[in-house]
Amino acid sequence: MLTSVGKFLRKVRIDHGEILKDMADKLGVSASFLSAVENGKKKMPSDWNRKICEIYKLSDEQTLDFTKAIAASEKTVEMNFSDASFSRKELAISFARKFSDIDDDQVEKIKKILSEDNKNELY
Known part of the structure; x- marks a missing residue:
């Protein structure tokens, strides 16, 4: 298909x-x-x-x-953790575990945080 x-x-x-x-x-x-x-x-x-x-x-x-x-x-996402800190690995794994429980409002908030427009707000 x-x-x-x-x-x-x-x-x-x-x-x-x-x-x-x-x-x-x-x-x-x-x-x-x-x-x-x-x-x-x-x-x-x-x-x-x-x-x-x-x-x-x-x-x-x-x-x-x-x-x-x-x-x-996409059906799956593969991530390379070879150079990632423990904190980053922990974040990614926590996100993956909670992924199916995230509602649409939370999705939009996360997308906003990760968008280029808000890049400076993360630092």
Whole structure:
């Protein structure tokens, strides 16, 4: 089944007059891998967000749409704690444990805290 990311990537390809293989070549992967990502059988590599925005010169609005498509398609999130302090690890694990209990109001508050607009308020 085509994912939100798959729909977005397909639209970008069509808008640029490309076929699956063209985009796959630009991303340095096989057409079958790109197809598997589009269909939700493989996880999209994290560096594709940046690559696709750069390769296809996405507008700010397209970049936001792409980010939303990625979020809608994600089933799991992997975090690398190799350089994280104990305090940061503890925060991430606590957040993960409480994630399903967070209501919409709390989600909006957390998003506001994490937004770029409030970056200075965190320090």
